[in-house]
Amino acid sequence: MPVMSALPGTNAIADAVFETHLPLGGRRQGKVRDVYSLPTKSGESPRILVVATDRISAFDVVMPTAVNGKGRLLTEISVAWFSFLRSLHIASDHLVSTDVSTIPGIDDADRTMLAGRSMICRAARVVQVECVARGYLAGSGWQEYQSHGTACGITLPAGLRQCEQLPEPIFTPATKAAEGHDENISFTAMCDAIGGELAERLRSMTLDIYKAAAARARARGLILADTKFEFGFALDAHGEATSELMLVDEVLTPDSSRYWPVAGYAPGRDQPSFDKQYLRNWLLERVARGEWHKEPPGPVLPAEVLRETRAKYEEAARLLA
Ligand SMILES: Nc1ncnc2c1ncn2[C@@H]1O[C@H](COP(=O)(O)OP(=O)(O)O)[C@@H](O)[C@H]1O
Numbered sequence: 001m002p003v004m005s006a007l008p009g010t011n012a013i014a015d016a017v018f019e020t021h022l023p024l025g026g027r028r029q030g031k032v033r034d035v036y037s038l039p040t041k042s043g044e045s046p047r048i049l050v051v052a053t054d055r056i057s058a059f060d061v062v063m064p065t066a067v068n069g070k071g072r073l074l075t076e077i078s079v080a081w082f083s084f085l086r087s088l089h090i091a092s093d094h095l096v097s098t099d100v101s102t103i104p105g106i107d108d109a110d111r112t113m114l115a116g117r118s119m120i121c122r123a124a125r126v127v128q129v130e131c132v133a134r135g136y137l138a139g140s141g142w143q144e145y146q147s148h149g150t151a152c153g154i155t156l157p158a159g160l161r162q163c164e165q166l167p168e169p170i171f172t173p174a175t176k177a178a179e180g181h182d183e184n185i186s187f188t189a190m191c192d193a194i195g196g197e198l199a200e201r202l203r204s205m206t207l208d209i210y211k212a213a214a215a216r217a218r219a220r221g222l223i224l225a226d227t228k229f230e231f232g233f234a235l236d237a238h239g240e241a242t243s244e245l246m247l248v249d250e251v252l253t254p255d256s257s258r259y260w261p262v263a264g265y266a267p268g269r270d271q272p273s274f275d276k277q278y279l280r281n282w283l284l285e286r287v288a289r290g291e292w293h294k295e296p297p298g299p300v301l302p303a304e305v306l307r308e309t310r311a312k313y314e315e316a317a318r319l320l321a
């Protein structure tokens with residue numbers, strides 16, 4: 001049965017999916033997604049079910065209240081981008097189907113809950129590096145630039161302003177931290193960790209995808225300031241990693257990317273972020289009052305925050321999907 005609310009008394013809007021407990025094996029839980037193994041016939045390569053729940057995280061803390069419908073909106077956006085990216089032939093991807101009618105052993109209530117928020121995917125051995133492309137100077141890139149004139153060790157021209165467009169998009173990898181914040185690493189450190197040849201391939205695919213995606217977003221009124229991809233090696237029927245490198249996880253959603261409306265964009269200041277800004281601001285007010293310290297558990301979110309946040313994801317889906 002779907003869990004229809006957050007923890008007892010945490011004010012989730014009815015029907016929001018905080019977490020799932022499906023009768024399938026191999027359950028893993030990320031910040032937003034619940035992942036299961038799907039049964040396969042012999043000779044078939046393994047598949048997983050990736051369920052985008054309505055959980056929302058901010059400052060790397062999963063909030064105790066879910067945003068009703070967010071998982072569906074994220075899935076809609078990812079699927080649209082996967083379809084666009086396939087037409088470019090830069091990288092293959094893990095998406096097989098979004099049809100939940102083929103999932104064995106679950107009841108109708110689960111099927112209804114899963115519809116629209118699920119992706120049946122080829123299982124991968126995920127490369128443990130977050131592949132980040134940045135076309136603009138924001139977030140941790142801007143932080144590092146202010147103190148060292150660099151972003152992930154890449155020397156940038158002097159005099160760049162906050163949120164300014166970079167002369168060329170740059171690749172700024174980060175480690176996939178199991179707990180807490182991801183950490184930016186230099187390209188050299190990435191080469192040491194996973195090998196130079198693979199690192200070069202990932203850098204080149206990441207930048208090529210970023211450039212194509214940024215152009216598509218721009219045509220829809222959004223600046224894609226930066227984005228993060230995960231890649232993995234497709235598994236074969238024995239569960240061994242093959243040499244096929246593919247895009248996995250979610251792609252180009254407001255959770256994995258920084259989108260700014262083109263209208264109103266101006267360097268030299270922070271930009272209104274497209275997605276969680278309202279939630280972040282609300283949380284920062286709590287931080288300023290000493291009511292929250294950016295550590296779990298997050299505060300229960302009031303209806304207004306949920307409504308405003310959901311509206312942003314809806315707008316993103318309307319523009320991008
Ligand atoms: N095709 C795949 N094969 C194996 N693991 C995958 C695949 N696609 C995504 N994943 C993993 O599933 C998890 C998705 O959960 P998510 O909530 O996005 O996690 P996170 O908190 O790390 O962002 C991630 O750990 C991601 O690496």
Ligand SMILES: [Mg+2]
Nearest residue numbers: 030032249250
């Ligand atoms: Mg993720």
